[in-house]
Amino acid sequence: MLQSPIRSLKPGTLEPALFTERPKSETAKRVHKYFETSGFSRWSAIYGSGDIPPIWKVIRDGHQRLVEKVVEWVTTEPLHTALDAGCGTGTLAVNLADHGFEVDAFDVSAPMVHFAKYINSGRTKGLAPQFMVGDIAALAGQEKTYDLVCCLDVLFHYPYEEVSDMLRRLTSLSSHKVVASFALRTAANDFWMGVGQRFHTKNRMTKLFMFTYDEVEQILYRAGFRITRKHRVKFFFYDSFVFEAVRM
Ligand SMILES: C[S@@+](CC[C@H](N)C(=O)[O-])C[C@H]1O[C@@H](n2cnc3c(N)ncnc32)[C@H](O)[C@@H]1O
Numbered sequence: 001m002l003q004s005p006i007r008s009l010k011p012g013t014l015e016p017a018l019f020t021e022r023p024k025s026e027t028a029k030r031v032h033k034y035f036e037t038s039g040f041s042r043w044s045a046i047y048g049s050g051d052i053p054p055i056w057k058v059i060r061d062g063h064q065r066l067v068e069k070v071v072e073w074v075t076t077e078p079l080h081t082a083l084d085a086g087c088g089t090g091t092l093a094v095n096l097a098d099h100g101f102e103v104d105a106f107d108v109s110a111p112m113v114h115f116a117k118y119i120n121s122g123r124t125k126g127l128a129p130q131f132m133v134g135d136i137a138a139l140a141g142q143e144k145t146y147d148l149v150c151c152l153d154v155l156f157h158y159p160y161e162e163v164s165d166m167l168r169r170l171t172s173l174s175s176h177k178v179v180a181s182f183a184l185r186t187a188a189n190d191f192w193m194g195v196g197q198r199f200h201t202k203n204r205m206t207k208l209f210m211f212t213y214d215e216v217e218q219i220l221y222r223a224g225f226r227i228t229r230k231h232r233v234k235f236f237f238y239d240s241f242v243f244e245a246v247r248m
Helices: 026-036 038-046 054-074 091-098 110-120 160-172 187-199 213-222
Strands: 081-085 102-107 130-133 146-151 174-184 225-235 238-247
Touching (some): 026 110, 038 054, 038 110, 054 091, 054 146, 054 174, 054 225, 054 238, 081 091, 091 110, 091 146, 102 110, 110 130, 146 160, 160 174, 174 213, 174 225, 213 238
Parallel strands (some): 081 102, 081 146, 102 130, 146 174
Antiparallel strands (some): 174 238, 225 238
16 A cells, blocks of 8 residues: 655645635544545555555546546646646646646645655656645635636535535636536435445544535536536446536
8 A cells, every 4th residue: 555755744834825724614624634644545545556455446447537537528628727626646636737737736635745746746748736735615815716626526525515615615716617526416326325324333534425416506606607517427336426617
């Protein structure tokens, strides 16, 4: 399993142009702690290329399909700048940089950000992404905006009110397009989640929150965005619903 070369780093200071200090919700405290500890080891291995258990490999392969779909969408028109929110180990950020984007990327987990910097240094054909530590819920004003704002496989860690606020902040930083994924609420997914919960321990650090398409569409509409493309990546149990929305 991959390990960060810099295990002892404390969460970094926030980039003042993008973030402000904000109190954290109980969910946020749990999610942040998870991705700075056991979640970091797990997800950095999943997003890497080393040997992993078959069940994690399903997530790796499903996620790869998601990234490929997003890159296909966003390279059909000339966009120049991108923000990748909750960038993890930088898979999408580096892909975008390879396609000529100037990318800022941030993640709330300091180990994740330092790992992204470490594994991706010198890897892209284009300009290296600027990786920084930051929280979507603390994104502030619009000193800087981007042609494209992305947020993949992050929102399903948070309940509706928090996702609504996060999407409002993310859209406010986009001059044109937002691409994000979420977990789609369907009768079948509700059923399987109920089954799954019976086998999970009570002290899980993260929980999956699902939303209907209409709920997400409404949040975006209120922010002045209209969904122009949507796609569901379903690969065994990996299930991520991604949309592209543009400013109206
Ligand atoms: C499942 S991973 C997805 C990583 C990346 N987006 C990708 O698709 O490769 C979720 C990531 O979201 C980050 N994250 C969770 N909550 C966040 C928040 N409030 N702000 C920024 N990053 C967050 C985690 O630290 C973790 O790296």
